[in-house]
Every structure is written in structure tokens, then in C-alpha cells.
Amino acid sequence: MPRHLLTGLELSADELHALLDRAVALKAAPYSSDALREKVVALIFQKPSTRTRLSFEAGIVELGGHAMLLRAEDLQLSRGESVKDTARILSRHVQAVGVRTGPDAMLEELAAEGDIPVFNMLTAGHHPCQALADLLTLKETFGDVRGLKLAYVGDGNNVARSLALLGGLAGVEVAVAAPDGYQLEEGTGALLTSDPAEAVAGAHAIYADVWVSMGDEETADARRAALTPYRIDDELLDLAAPDAVALHCLPAHPGEEITAEVLYGDRQRIWDQAENRRHAQKALLELLLAPVA
Numbered sequence: 001m002p003r004h005l006l007t008g009l010e011l012s013a014d015e016l017h018a019l020l021d022r023a024v025a026l027k028a029a030p031y032s033s034d035a036l037r038e039k040v041v042a043l044i045f046q047k048p049s050t051r052t053r054l055s056f057e058a059g060i061v062e063l064g065g066h067a068m069l070l071r072a073e074d075l076q077l078s079r080g081e082s083v084k085d086t087a088r089i090l091s092r093h094v095q096a097v098g099v100r101t102g103p104d105a106m107l108e109e110l111a112a113e114g115d116i117p118v119f120n121m122l123t124a125g126h127h128p129c130q131a132l133a134d135l136l137t138l139k140e141t142f143g144d145v146r147g148l149k150l151a152y153v154g155d156g157n158n159v160a161r162s163l164a165l166l167g168g169l170a171g172v173e174v175a176v177a178a179p180d181g182y183q184l185e186e187g188t189g190a191l192l193t194s195d196p197a198e199a200v201a202g203a204h205a206i207y208a209d210v211w212v213s214m215g216d217e218e219t220a221d222a223r224r225a226a227l228t229p230y231r232i233d234d235e236l237l238d239l240a241a242p243d244a245v246a247l248h249c250l251p252a253h254p255g256e257e258i259t260a261e262v263l264y265g266d267r268q269r270i271w272d273q274a275e276n277r278r279h280a281q282k283a284l285l286e287l288l289l290a291p292v293a
Contacts (some may be wrong), residue, residue, distance in 0.1 A: 003288050004111045005119040006104070008128035008166040015287070016135075016170050020145070023136050025278070030279075035286045036065025039095040043121070046072045046101040051250060052121050052129070056098060057278035063282055067093060088116035090108055096289055102215075108203040116177060117288040124158060130249050131162040132280035134207070137273040143202060146171035150239065150247075151203035153177045153196045153230040155223070156184035159209045159249050164190035175199040179226045185214075196230050203240040205269075207247040208232045208257040219237050224256065232258040236268055245269045 004010055011019070026033060041060050045053065051071070060067040072078050077086055083106055090097050091114040095260050100121035111118040114254040120128055138145045150167055152160045167174040168189035176184050177192040177199035183192055193199050200206050211227045212220045232246050244257065245266040254260035262268055 002111075002117045004114060005128055005284060005288065006107055006111060007120070007126045008131060008162060009169065011166075011169065013169050013171070016166065017246035019132065019280070019283045019287060020136055020139050020170075022286065023271055023279045024139065026282045027276070027279040030062050033062075033282070033286060034064035035289060036060055036063035036095075037288065039065045040068055040093070041065055041285070042068045042070055042090055042094040042097040043077070044070045044097060044099045044101070045121075046099070046123065049088060049100055049121070051274055051277055052100055056121065059278040059282040059285070062278075063285060063286075067184075070150075083109040084113045086110070091115040095284070099268065101141055102139075106204070119284065119288060125161065126165075127158045127162045127249070128166060129135070129277065129281055129284065130159055131166040131275040132284060133273055134163060134247060134249075135166065135172070135267050136276045137247065138172070138205060141245075141269055147173075148205070148250045149173040149203045149241075150205045150207060151175045151177065151196075151199040151231060152190075152207040152209075153236070154208050154227055155211060155213070156192075157183045157209060157213060159207075160184055160190075161188055163207065173204065177230060179230070182223075182226060185266065196236060197239050200236055200244075201238045205245050205247050206232055206237060206240055207249075208252075209249050209253065212253075213256050227257070231256070232262055232271055233267055234259070234261060234267070237262065247273055250274055 057067040085109045096117040098119045098121045102124050104123045104125040160176050164174045177193050177196040211223050246262050248270045
């Protein structure tokens with residue numbers, strides 16, 4: 001049976017830490033692995049991306065493979081072909097497929113109906129590849145992620161959910177500060193609060209995402225009004241641990257969810273975090289496509 005990464009919880013804690021260790025090694029020696037030699041990995045983008053496309057395409061090349069980019073208009077899915085049939089066709093031509101889309105159900109059906117690994121490049125519910133890069137950044141910054149505290153402030157969205165799930169799996173305490181109507185559901189393992197100061201107390205990292213995501217444009221004004229108290233600035237960082245850093249999954253809107261001073265200053269690891277998408281994802285692809293013993 002193929003391995004998949006749909007939410008991130010397909011990994012065990014030991015596998016997650018081994019993946020992070022492998023990502024560190026691959027970052028130090030980007031061309032040291034040819035795990036994807038003579039392999040084709042399809043990348044289906046039904047939503048636009050900068051970091052996801054760049055990091056996956058570059059990483060697949062570094063691993064010796066070929067990345068096949070497929071946009072929505074390139075597939076007969078846009079004209080009514082079923083996900084079931086698409087999964088069967090993909091399985092005959094490529095060795096793995098990543099999907100960036102909206103509904104989680106589409107990804108789940110691809111995994112259920114196909115014979116190849118399926119990995120989540122973003123859905124409405126989850127963004128596990130981003131969380132892998134976030135954990136790698138914490139590991140680089142602090143040496144070990146176990147026992148760290150990460151505070152997410154803002155909209156309790158797919159990024160926050162993946163941080164809560166994978167952070168908890170890795171031994172990171174995750175707190176999410178969000179106003180009513182924007183908070184994560186119970187059961188993710190995160191501490192949920194409406195108070196940013198409570199969330200960031202003792203935190204080693206404070207994390208932000210955009211306030212207006214793809215599809216939220218019609219409610220943009222209301223979202224900005226509700227989320228303004230959750231901006232990352234130097235004052236909020238001062239309430240965290242003395243060595244705390246700011247993180248952001250990007251793209252950023254300086255002056256909204258994060259100030260320009262923090263985004264471009266020396267109290268952040270945001271640009272390392274963006275690069276680490278490639279290294280963490282390479283370790284993931286090695287794991288998903290490892291030969292079955």
C-alpha cells in the first residue's frame with residue numbers, strides 16, 4: 001500500500017523527528033540524494049502558489065526526479081472527469097502526486113482510488129508541508145523542538161491546524177490566540193485563547209498568517225477589524241521568551257498581520273522558513289517513495 005501525507009498524522013512521532021533530521025542533512029548537501037532518479041512526480045495546482053511550486057519543483061530536481069506541473073485547466077477534472085478515474089490514470093504514469101486544492105475530500109479520494117503516494121500541498125483543512133518546514137526552522141534555531149512553545153496569533157485556519165497537530169506530535173506546545181468566530185475547533189491539542197498576551201507568554205516563536213486568505217475577499221474588512229489586535233510587532237515579541245523569533249508562512253502584508261520592522265528585522269526566521277519548505281519536502285518525498293522492504 002502506498003504511503004500518503006494528507007494531514008501529517010500519518011507520521012509517527014519517531015518518523016517525524018527522523019524526517020526533520022534528514023531534512024537538516026539534505027539542506028547541508030542538496031544533491032547528495034538521487035531518491036527520485038527515473039521518477040516523475042505530478043504537482044496539481046488548483047490554487048496559485050509561489051513557495052509551494054518553487055520549493056517542490058526545485059527539490060524534485062535536486063533529488064534527481066522530474067516534476068510534472070498540472071494546472072486545473074490541464075486536467076479533464078475541470079470538464080467533469082471523476083477524481084476516481086483521474087487517480088487511476090495518474091497511477092499509470094507517475095510515481096507520486098501532490099495536490100494544492102480546496103476540498104480535503106478530493107485529496108482523500110485520490111489517495112483511496114490510486115496506487116501511488118498522495119501528498120497535501122494545501123487544502124482548506126490542512127497545510128502539513130508548511131508545518132514540516134516550520135518545525136525544521138525551530139530545530140535549526142533552537143537545536144531541538146521538544147519542549148518548545150509556539151504561539152500562533154490570528155485566524156485559526158489550515159496553517160494553525162497543521163501547526164497544532166504536527167507540533168503536538170513533535171513535542172511542541174502550541175497555543176492559538178484568535179477572536180471569537182476565528183478560533184480553531186477543540187481537539188487539535190492546542191491551547192486555545194482569545195488573548196494574544198496569554199498565548200505568547202513564554203513562547204519561543206510567534207507565528208502569523210495573512211488575515212485575508214484566498215476566498216475570503218468578500219469579508220476582508222470584517223476580518224481586518226476582528227484580527228487587528230493579533231498583529232505581530234515588537235511589543236508582542238517582548239511578551240514572549242527572551243530569544244523568541246517571529247515566523248510567517250507568507251505571503252505577508254506588512255502593517256496588517258505583521259509589522260515591516262519585524263518582517264525584515266533580526267527577530268525573525270521567516271526567510272529561512274521559506275527556504276526550509278524545499279528541504280523538509282525533500283525528506284518527505286524520500287520517505288513516501290522509499291522502496292518497500
